[in-house]
Amino acid sequence: MEIIDGVREDMQARQARVSLAELQEQVKQVPPALDAWAALGGPSAERPDLKVISEVKRKSPSKGDLAGISDPAALAVLYRDGGASIISVLTEERRFGGSLADLDAVKAAVDIPVLRKDFTCDEYMIWEARAHGADLVLLIVAALSDEELRSYLALTHELGMNAVVETHTAEEIERAVAVDAKIIGINVRNLKTLDVDRSVFAALAGKIPAGAIVVAESGVRDASDVTHYSENGAHAILVGEALVKDSTPSERIAEFKAAGALAISAR
Numbered sequence: 714m715e716i717i718d719g720v721r722e723d724m725q726a727r728q729a730r731v732s733l734a735e736l737q738e739q740v741k742q743v744p745p746a747l748d749a750w751a752a753l754g755g756p757s758a759e760r761p762d763l764k765v766i767s768e769v770k771r772k773s774p775s776k777g778d779l780a781g782i783s784d785p786a787a788l789a790v791l792y793r794d795g796g797a798s799i800i801s802v803l804t805e806e807r808r809f810g811g812s813l814a815d816l817d818a819v820k821a822a823v824d825i826p827v828l829r830k831d832f833t834c835d836e837y838m839i840w841e842a843r844a845h846g847a848d849l850v851l852l853i854v855a856a857l858s859d860e861e862l863r864s865y866l867a868l869t870h871e872l873g874m875n876a877v878v879e880t881h882t883a884e885e886i887e888r889a890v891a892v893d894a895k896i897i898g899i900n901v902r903n904l905k906t907l908d909v910d911r912s913v914f915a916a917l918a919g920k921i922p923a924g925a926i927v928v929a930e931s932g933v934r935d936a937s938d939v940t941h942y943s944e945n946g947a948h949a950i951l952v953g954e955a956l957v958k959d960s961t962p963s964e965r966i967a968e969f970k971a972a973g974a975l976a977i978s979a980r
């Protein structure tokens with residue numbers, strides 16, 4: 714998958730500075746992960762409100778520069794104050810301008826779960842996420858074999874964390890379900906073409922079994938997109954661009970939550 718070119722090389726450069734054994738020692742000193750599953754509504758059958766995962770995103774392959782974000786911790790506080798359930802921090806540097814330092818800063822600033830958003834391609838990155846305080850990681854089905862998916866998810870759970878298992882096709886949802894993923898994202902952005910097609914969510918959400926938390930990823934521009942995702946079964950939305958470009962992100966999150974609650978009550 715072209716979009717992950719260089720991710721392994723960058724990881725190996727970090728690994729040359731901090732070995733896996735050192736990370737494993739560091740993890741022993743880190744407080745336990747926060748319960749992201751509970752933060753997203755947990756086992757509740759009702760799920761009356763829409764949860765928002767708000768992303769710290771400076772730039773992207775599809776849009777280029779989005780926002781300077783000189784103080785990711787301050788942005789995360791605004792997100793939390795607006796009602797975000799989870800903060801997503803892009804730590805990938807080449808394409809997104811993120812870093813583990815951003816993750817450290819955000820984790821120190823908020824008391825809600827923090828997602829390390831990166832192209833996880835090795836167990837090292839899961840240990841690294843936990844050593845930097847992450848409460849959950851991203852596992853992209855299209856970028857992993859079934860065996861990798863199963864073992865990375867198991868390690869995530871062994872470390873007390875959760876994972877957002879990201880899909881984009883019906884076949885990828887089947888693979889996510891087969892490893893018993895409990896938080897399943899449907900990314901409406903095609904990672905090969907970078908095209909965003911919001912109808913992908915409506916076509917696929919019904920294939921996720923009851924009991925799993927369904928996250929609509931990407932493409933939220935305004936409340937009407939939130940309504941579309943909520944009407945079609947989203948329990949949570951993951952939003953980057955619309956929030957980092959907004960001068961009042963707290964208000965925008967509150968608006969998205971209100972639109973989601975309205976759509977959910979009408980379902």
Ligand SMILES: O=C(O)c1ccccc1NCC(=O)[C@H](O)[C@H](O)COP(=O)(O)O
Pocket residue numbers: 716768770773774775776900902904907930931932933951952953954955
């Ligand atoms: O955002 C991109 O251009 C992108 C390209 C290739 C792989 C991943 C990409 N983004 C990661 C994400 O999943 C989004 O940052 C996230 O879903 C938020 O999307 P948005 O609200 O559309 O910024």
